[in-house]
Each structure stands twice: as C-alpha cells, then as structure tokens.
Amino acid sequence: MSSSANSPVWHPFTQHGLGEPIPLIARGEGARLYAPDGNHWIDAISSWWVTTHGHAHPRIMAAIRDQSEKLDQLIFAGWTHEPAESLAAELIRITPAPLTRVFFSDSGSTSVEVALKMALGYWANIGAPRSRILVLEHSYHGDTIGAMSVGERGVFNKPYEPLLFDVDTIPFPHEGLEQATLDALEAACAAQKTGSVPAAFIVEPLILGAGGMLIYPAWVLAEMRSICARHGVLFIADEVMTGWGRTGTRFACDQAGVIPDILCLSKGLTGGALPLAVTLCIEPIFAAHFSADRAKTFYHSSSYTANPIACAAANANLEIWRDEPVQQRIDMLADAQAAHLSILATDPRVANPRRLGTIAALDVVVPDGGYLSNLAPRLIAFYRDHGVLLRPLGNTIYVMPPYCITADELAAVWRAISASLDQSFG
Incomplete structure (x- = not known):
C-alpha cells in the first residue's frame, strides 16, 4: 500500500514528478518497518540515521507515555522542567569537563544554527567581532540557511544561493593528501588581516555523511583541533550523525581525544x-553572554525548545546506554558489517569499500555516478521491492542500521546489495 497520488503531502528530497511509489508505514519494531497489510522492510539506514536501539523501543515508548500524562509542553524561555534538567545534567556528565552548558533545540540543522550563532555572539560580546567561518570540503550540516551556508554548495542549495553567506573551504583530507588539508587550515587560521581571522571551524568528525560517507583518520581530526586551539579559532564538532555510537564510540571525537569548543548532537539523542537537539559549549562562550546587559542575551529559540516529552525520550535513551550492553552491540554490528563488506570488496563493480564503526559504504563503478544520475533511484526501487530500506547517495551505497538488527536481517540487506549489482550490470 502506498500513499495516494492525490495526497497533499509534499515529501522531502522527493521528486513527485517521477511518480515513484511512496509506501505507507503503519508501525515499526526493532529493525523493521511494517505496512498495514503486513508487508515489511528492513530499515538499513535507521530511518535517516536516527534510530539507534530499534523502532518503538519499549523503554523509550514507556518514558514517552509516562511523560505525556504529566507535562506535554512548556515555554522554555525563563521556565524549566525536570526532564530537561535531568537530561542536561547527564549530558554534562558523559561529555568532557570543558563542556559546561547545554542549549536545547529541535533538529540537527538548528543545533548547527545555534552553534554558529554562539560562535559569532561570543566574539561580538567580548568586543572582538569576527564573522569568518571555515568549513571542510564536501561537508553537510543541514538545510536551514546557516547550515546550508557552511555545507557543500551544489544541486541541494543552488536556488537559494542569494540567501547564503560566504565561507572559506578547507580541502578534504583524502588519503595521501592529509598534510595539504592541515596546511590549508593552518594558513586560514593564521590570517592576520583586519577582519579575516576566523570565528570558527565547523567539521563532521571522522566521516562526512551526506557528502558521500567520506572517512578520514582520527589523527587528522586531532591535528585540526590543535591548529584551531593554537590560533584561538573556535572548534565546532557536528556530531548530529556521528554521535551515539555510529562511528564505534559514543562520540566520534572520543577516538581522536578531541574536546570541541561547541558540540552539536541530535538524531540518536532520543534513540x-x-x-x-542540543548544542553544548565551553564556559567562556556562556560567560560572554552572561551579563546584566540584555543586549548580550543569546537570542535564539523555537516554540518546542526542550519539549518535555522529547527530553523524557532522551533520558530513557541515556538510561539504555547506562544499563544495557550498547557498546557490545555496537562492536558486534561493526564486526558483522566488516565481514559482509569484505565479501564485496574485491568485486570489480565496487570501488572504495570502507567502514567506520557501524557504518559501511561502497561506491558502484559507473560512468556517471553523480547525485542526479538515474542509478540511485533505480537502486532505491530495487531495494524497496526486495524488502530493504536503503537510500544511496548517488553511486554510494551505505548501510547504517539500528544496533538491534539481527544477523539474518543484516545478511538479507547485503544479499539485496549484491543482487542490485547483478541487476545494475546485467
């Protein structure tokens, strides 16, 4: 059963003019999504990288039900509630000590907007205004205006270019070219021309998601952090996708021993x-906004900032991390992903097989594998017809399932990938 062609719903990242079917999902359980007629799909991308412990996890669902009967919504400007206070305290406990403040928002994009505004507000409030932002080539940070501005320019945002602000781009540290990246960042951070010293550098730690699951080593991340620290440039880690175990550790920065000045978290925050979403920052950034002068207030919010029910879900997620063997599940999934990937690694139709933690990816060798080629839509349709939810990025096929996926379910995903190669090259 699919959504009706006459439905008024306008879906994201969907070209309705192609007339592709849009399955109607009635419920989810574990790693599976079910249609009303019982047909099901294995969710191999965690429904856009958000589902960590599985759909409708009993502990999270119970927390949502319980909180919904107590307090559903509260203005968070000048008011507070226990779920938010508990969540903030636990986030401070599990993140490095220099991160002392938690600002709530409602999505990955808005957590990045908050981070950028924190950085600019910091420099303005200490009397040394800076406006220049450094970004990493091929990055993606969201679809709101600020987040688009610090992401890769291309088909996603070309119509909106008049709204975007200019940034300086640091080349991606491809294998063998890491030093060129570090040299470029050093030069950009060291600029001493009036008004040219950067306010901040924003980066997706260890792996660029929408940019094509591009992986770079932890030592490069550590060096980039050191360069920013040496020159007094704020370091923003966008862990919206990489956080909550995806890269093999709770946060990707952990693998490099990196403590950012500002940390963005969302997606798996509520499981x-x-x-x-939350944006955590070091104390000097908060202190720069702490004043009897109302003009120094941090002017950012949304109606649903720190929604109590969402905070209750996040608290349940953190309890699962405390009480259950989540890291063991992550390690087992990472090993299983490596085993499946190795089988296709020598296939001549595959290039650049790669894995980081629970994320596995490969590129299909085709003459034109760009994002707008017809390969991805054909693959998506093939997987949909074979009971798997996968959504390739151009010619990049990636698997990022919830940690509860069974061995049989994961094997079925990789069988579908292998069969799709046979179909594409048949």
Whole structure:
C-alpha cells in the first residue's frame, strides 16, 4: 500500500514528478518497518540515521507515555522542567569537563544554527567581532540557511544561493593528501588581516555523511583541533550523525581525544523516537553572554525548545546506554558489517569499500555516478521491492542500521546489495 497520488503531502528530497511509489508505514519494531497489510522492510539506514536501539523501543515508548500524562509542553524561555534538567545534567556528565552548558533545540540543522550563532555572539560580546567561518570540503550540516551556508554548495542549495553567506573551504583530507588539508587550515587560521581571522571551524568528525560517507583518520581530526586551539579559532564538532555510537564510540571525537569548543548532537539523542537537539559549549562562550546587559542575551529559540516529552525520550535513551550492553552491540554490528563488506570488496563493480564503526559504504563503478544520475533511484526501487530500506547517495551505497538488527536481517540487506549489482550490470 502506498500513499495516494492525490495526497497533499509534499515529501522531502522527493521528486513527485517521477511518480515513484511512496509506501505507507503503519508501525515499526526493532529493525523493521511494517505496512498495514503486513508487508515489511528492513530499515538499513535507521530511518535517516536516527534510530539507534530499534523502532518503538519499549523503554523509550514507556518514558514517552509516562511523560505525556504529566507535562506535554512548556515555554522554555525563563521556565524549566525536570526532564530537561535531568537530561542536561547527564549530558554534562558523559561529555568532557570543558563542556559546561547545554542549549536545547529541535533538529540537527538548528543545533548547527545555534552553534554558529554562539560562535559569532561570543566574539561580538567580548568586543572582538569576527564573522569568518571555515568549513571542510564536501561537508553537510543541514538545510536551514546557516547550515546550508557552511555545507557543500551544489544541486541541494543552488536556488537559494542569494540567501547564503560566504565561507572559506578547507580541502578534504583524502588519503595521501592529509598534510595539504592541515596546511590549508593552518594558513586560514593564521590570517592576520583586519577582519579575516576566523570565528570558527565547523567539521563532521571522522566521516562526512551526506557528502558521500567520506572517512578520514582520527589523527587528522586531532591535528585540526590543535591548529584551531593554537590560533584561538573556535572548534565546532557536528556530531548530529556521528554521535551515539555510529562511528564505534559514543562520540566520534572520543577516538581522536578531541574536546570541541561547541558540540552539536541530535538524531540518536532520543534513540530516534522524537525530534530533539542540543548544542553544548565551553564556559567562556556562556560567560560572554552572561551579563546584566540584555543586549548580550543569546537570542535564539523555537516554540518546542526542550519539549518535555522529547527530553523524557532522551533520558530513557541515556538510561539504555547506562544499563544495557550498547557498546557490545555496537562492536558486534561493526564486526558483522566488516565481514559482509569484505565479501564485496574485491568485486570489480565496487570501488572504495570502507567502514567506520557501524557504518559501511561502497561506491558502484559507473560512468556517471553523480547525485542526479538515474542509478540511485533505480537502486532505491530495487531495494524497496526486495524488502530493504536503503537510500544511496548517488553511486554510494551505505548501510547504517539500528544496533538491534539481527544477523539474518543484516545478511538479507547485503544479499539485496549484491543482487542490485547483478541487476545494475546485467
């Protein structure tokens, strides 16, 4: 059963003019999504990278039900509630000590907007205004205006270029070219021309998601952090996708021993159950906004900032991390992904097989594998017809399932990938 062609719904990242079917999902359980007629799909991308412990996890669902009967919504400007206070305290406990403040928002994009505004507000409030932002080539940070501005320019945002602000781009540290990246960042951070010293450098730690699952080593991340620290440039880690175990550790920065000045978290924050995001920062950034002068207030919010029900879901997620063997599940999934990937690694139709933690990816060798080629839509349709939810990025096929996926389910995903190669090259 699919959504009707007459439906008024306008879906994201969907070209309705192609007339592709849009399955109607009635419920989710574990790693599976079910249609009303019982047909099901294995969710091999965690419903856009958000579902960590599985759909409708009992502990998270119970927390949502319980909180919904107590307090559903509260203005967070000048008011507070226990779920937010508990969540903030636990986030401070599990993140490095220099991160002392938690600002709530409602999505990955808005957590990045908050981070950028924090950085600019910091420099303005200490009397040394800076406006220049450094970004990493091929990055993606969201679809709001600020987040688009610090992401890769291309088909995603070309119509909106008049709204975007200019940034300086640091080349991606491809294998063998890491030093060129570090040299470029050093030069950009060291600029001493009036008004040219950067305010901040924003980066997706260890792996660029929408940019094509591009992986770079932890030592490069550590060096980039050191360069920013040496020159007094704020370091923003966008862990919206990489956080909550995806890269093999709770946060990707952990693998490099990196402590950012500003940390963006979302997606798996609630286990994927409800939209919620946080931006954590070091104390000097908060202190720069702490004043009897109302003009120095941090002017950012949304109506649903720190929604109590979403915060309750996030608290349940953190309890699961405390009480259950989540890291063991992550390690087992990472090993299983490596084993499946190795089988296709020598296939001549495959290039650049790669894995980081629970994320596995490969590129299909085709003459034109760009994002707008017809390969991805054909693959998506093939997987949909074979009971798997996968959404390739151009010619890049990636698998990023919830940690509860069974061995049989994961094997079925990789069988579908292998069969899709046979179909594409048949």
